[in-house]
Amino acid sequence: MVKITLAFGGGMEILFNNTKEREIELPDNVVNMKDLIAYMKDNLLQERPELFVLNDTVRPGIIVLINNCDWEIEGNLEYQLENGDEITFISTLHGG
Amino acid sequence: MVKITLAFGGGMEILFNNTKEREIELPDNVVNMKDLIAYMKDNLLQERPELFVLNDTVRPGIIVLINNCDWEIEGNLEYQLENGDEITFISTLHGG
Amino acid sequence: ELVKKEELSNDEKIRYSRQMLMRNFDADCQLKLANSSVLIVGAGGLGSTAILYLGSAGFGRIGIVDDDVVEGTNLHRQVIHDETKIGMSKALSAQETIKRLNSKCECYVYKELLTRENAISIMKPYDIVIDATDNVCATYLINDACVLSKKVLIQASALRMEGQLSVFNYKNGPCYRCLNPVPPPAEAIGKCNVNGVLGVVPGIMGCFQALEAIKIAAGLEASYSQKLLIFDGEIGKIRIVKTRPKQENCSVCGKNPTVTSLIDYEDFCHMKKCEIKTDITSNN
């Protein structure tokens, strides 16, 4: 059983039960980031999926971090989830 | 062979070769924080030991962290060093 | 005592509207600010941003303590003052800036050195105290006075490109002495007028002090109680570390305190009076 931590910021937490951090246990069929995003959309998202996903990945304007590192460096959708991973979704901010 | 990272700040780095972070391999007889402080004083300290140690521990005014946690919580001088530990020495600052 | 407001005025509702729009900071939070007061000790590098943001946030009352005058060498970091204020009391100069920025904020000044004789009475009308001083004696004095008079203390310091911050005496958390029971040897203490300081670094730390004060006054949770924020601007590293809890054997906030009234802090910190005085005048 793979257990990971999900973290949210920049307003993404509003879509996910208003929690900035939570631990979840993943079903066996969720093995990579692509699976995780689909799983989150179907099972964890509270509202307005268009603010989270677009074409089977996250929408533009969301910073995705795998263990506090840009997911682009870690393999993007293909990254294989490991026990203890922290996956973070933070919306880019615009304001000043 | 236990390998740890030493980190310095608040001016402590001046006493240790002006490096803010370095990895070191510990000899077998250095097993806890008390041993480490003695070892650092004898082998790594460049100058003015009175700015680092007092009575076999660090002098007052040095924040000691074991893996980014106050060493007081982790057992102070008795803490047993483990491979991969990060041990930090930061002088308290006074200025504004 | 502040006269307790039951409601924000219409002017306040408009002025602070951008703040009250936040999900997690509503009109009730803003009203709590209006009914809160904060004392800033030191109108120097840390004090500059702390006072600017506390004066503009909506506190009912702020107080500023500083016995020093503005000097030209201050202005690379003490941005609440300016060239026209050189020679003027820092406390008065800061008050002038706040009166222009937010005429509705009651702003009191104390143009004197905080001492064991006056500290408790100066702090009395305030809920929260900001330690924006630049020397270890003042820090122990302010800490002990806060413990004895049950005030939350937000302490910070800055030197070279580094800064440290913690919240003390908050909801049964530790005090400064719990973490630092013994003062450092005098020769180990850096000073801005010896070691230098990059102007914006105390600016950053003063902003963090203001943020903590605003959150505490608004009834949100403090972030850095039993935690220490350690900033190294040279390498851009920021550590937020867990510290020990309140110590039972702490000499001022413990179970059997030995410090039950304010003491001689120059003596306690092994500093001669003349050194302290020099430090404060050239550097606060």
Add this chain to the structure above:
Amino acid sequence: ELVKKEELSNDEKIRYSRQMLMRNFDADCQLKLANSSVLIVGAGGLGSTAILYLGSAGFGRIGIVDDDVVEGTNLHRQVIHDETKIGMSKALSAQETIKRLNSKCECYVYKELLTRENAISIMKPYDIVIDATDNVCATYLINDACVLSKKVLIQASALRMEGQLSVFNYKNGPCYRCLNPVPPPAEAIGKCNVNGVLGVVPGIMGCFQALEAIKIAAGLEASYSQKLLIFDGEIGKIRIVKTRPKQENCSVCGKNPTVTSLIDYEDFCHMKKCEIKTDITSNN
């Protein structure tokens, strides 16, 4: 062009003495500042502290771009202005403050909206650009203009109690588009005048922008290139995360750029002109 100084004047040596005392920031660093220039786009929440600290640090020249006027609802966070400035151009108001704070700093103002027509020429006399604007169109415009005219860009933003910052186009590092090739859908973008902002949070981020600009101009290393500083003031968490490097396929800084001159950013960001305008006037 700035007239290159070979040496600091005696006045400067005194004024910046506390800064030059630092081990890692000597007279040569201070001289480099005197020979450097920085443009701040936006004299709002981020701009307030960025301008105060850049104007006081010793830069030879600073420039301020803002087409907006000071409003009462700005003053809980835009502390470079004050009540006497309500209705005045923000750029002029900020310039007035800097002239009082540091009369030796050349401070130019541009009381206009930065556009695809004027951006390159406004940026030309400056080495470093600070994006202290509040909207996504301006951020893409500034990024592209910085890439096309080879300027280092220090970008930040703040909303509610959160802030983000990164340094772009620095020593072969990524640009804003490398990280954000596609703009977010318009409905996903928060705004200060809808979501609110706690005044001191942009203050913190603006200070960090000033710090990066000072270090870069002084010849020290930037800390947040190919890194993103992500601050959450509600819970006090600060992340400094590694981002992707410069992307070969980036449409503006990549090997075969498709953006070779400035474009229509309202169109690119799916924003109608009126929305942008509203956002800027009520909120910058």
